[in-house]
Amino acid sequence: MPQHLIRKLQQFAPLSEEDGRALEDAASRKVRIFGAHQDVIREGDAPEHVNLILEGWACRYKQLEDGRRQIISFFLPGDLCDPHVFVLREMDHAIGTITSVRLAEIHRDQMLRLTDEHPRITQALWWETLVTAAIQREWTVNLGQRTGLERIGHLLCELFIRPRGVGLTEGDSCLLPVTQVELGDATGLSNVHVNRVLQELRSRELIVLRGKRLSIPDLEALQRVALFNVNYLHLEREGRRLEESHLIPG
Amino acid sequence: MPQHLIRKLQQFAPLSEEDGRALEDAASRKVRIFGAHQDVIREGDAPEHVNLILEGWACRYKQLEDGRRQIISFFLPGDLCDPHVFVLREMDHAIGTITSVRLAEIHRDQMLRLTDEHPRITQALWWETLVTAAIQREWTVNLGQRTGLERIGHLLCELFIRPRGVGLTEGDSCLLPVTQVELGDATGLSNVHVNRVLQELRSRELIVLRGKRLSIPDLEALQRVALFNVNYLHLEREGRRLEESHLIPG
DNA sequence: CGTTAAATTGAATGCAGTCAACTTAAGTGG
DNA sequence: CCACTTAAGTTGACTGCATTCAATTTAACG
The missing domain is CATH 1.10.10.10 (Winged helix-like DNA-binding domain superfamily/Winged helix DNA-binding domain)
Structure with a gap:
């Protein structure tokens, strides 16, 4: 099911077949479908699980009291909504669908098992998290300067x-x-x-x-x-360095 | 030395004395001083270590080819510049000082040891990372809507x-x-x-x-x-829940 | 085929930028 | 400590990119 996620993480470093199976397992426990323009989770809600977009588009957004609305990022198939959100008590933004969306809810224990047992997935998720942050920074530049x-x-x-x-x-x-x-x-x-x-x-x-x-x-x-410089997406197979390093056992 | 970091992390969850000592040790190996308006690291450079601001103000920024400059975030005393930045091959932004700055360079191995041996620090750094991301999102709203x-x-x-x-x-x-x-x-x-x-x-x-x-x-x-809503800073001692949970041994 | 959402156009307005001059504060060296 | 230099802050006049409001056209959908 989560081919897009696997394919994306492999931009960073090759995953083993076992890694792939573990991701597939985690992503198949609970699959939900949303219509277009629905809220997946609202600001103020307690995050219960990690959402993985399997199909369709969604977005983060925030709304000011007077109705002004800012879309903060887009979620495409293969995108994970914050692997570690449940460290925080409540959502400071909402997640809503753009199109109709099929997504997998991954329970926190499942996420913990995934990272405990699969160091390569852990590293790949770190890469994912850092790229997401880099995209957010680039949006800051976009809104501020362009x-x-x-x-x-x-x-x-x-x-x-x-x-x-x-x-x-x-x-x-x-x-x-x-x-x-x-x-x-x-x-x-x-x-x-x-x-x-x-x-x-x-x-x-x-x-x-x-x-x-x-x-x-x-x-x-x-x-x-x-004035688009692709470097912020960090697509250049960073994993090569990883393979040579001592961090991750072959 | 890193009182501000410790104090900040304790907003999330109380750290043990040993946790504190480990942070102090990590932050005292290599301390550097920068004058005002200097680059700590430039876009395109390979990140070698994590920078911890001990004193003074710094910022992330990005500059477009034609000179337009966007400050992406401010670093205050106690702020860590990306605990896991060395997962990426090169910097997509620069870090520069605002005032003169005293900072600790923490080596990647040192960071790994810190998180390996101190689960509470690991959790607190996750909180730090997530709050940093939340601030970046709020800046997106700020620039886009206000x-x-x-x-x-x-x-x-x-x-x-x-x-x-x-x-x-x-x-x-x-x-x-x-x-x-x-x-x-x-x-x-x-x-x-x-x-x-x-x-x-x-x-x-x-x-x-x-x-x-x-x-x-x-x-x-x-x-x-x-239209300032403080929720995005997640200051409400999230750690209370942590203490009751099974994730972190008391 | 009718209804609603989305896209398009025009006109008037306004928030913020640019340019340029000037004032004040801060920093430096004699 | 003052003279000099440079950086930072302030002001006014003019410009322009983007907004708002409102009407209209086109596309999507049941």
């Missing part, structure tokens, strides 16, 4: 390259099941302005966007326009 | 409450050794606008700011204006 055009361009680069790592793209195109309002909530722009920026990107032939499908005919060109 | 006035107000609340947790405030005031340019780099505002916002906050008697000292006569009022 113009509207750059912001949307940057987000589209990320939302193409991340799924590509788990085999969810076809050539230069991928699914983008996100409304313009949601793009605005993620980039701090109004939906009206998102629309205008998308038109500008289209007219410059940097993107093709019809329905829920995004194509990027010249990714490098879009990256240039968006 | 107005200039709210942004600065929110940041000032955070920069008062965080040091208060480690004993670095006196009554309603604390040090704020940050220029208006740096406040702008952190909030995505121009220095000119930061200046005007600060004047507005002063004229509403929400802050007193002279030199490097900040006073907040009515914290709740400032929190209201800034």
